Amino acid sequence: MDILQDNLGDETGRELDSYSYRIETDGGEIDVWFRHRDLVPVSQ
Secondary structure, eight states: EEEEEEEEHHSOOOGGGGEEEEEEEETTEEEEEEEHHHSOOOOO
């Protein structure tokens, strides 16, 4: 798994918005990046 960090959290005020992840499975790496909020929805 890879993790990237950018400055989106500065713009939105939510620190975790700055993180993107690339997921690895038993079959290999999935070549798609996901934002933190795509994997863990913002609680209401």
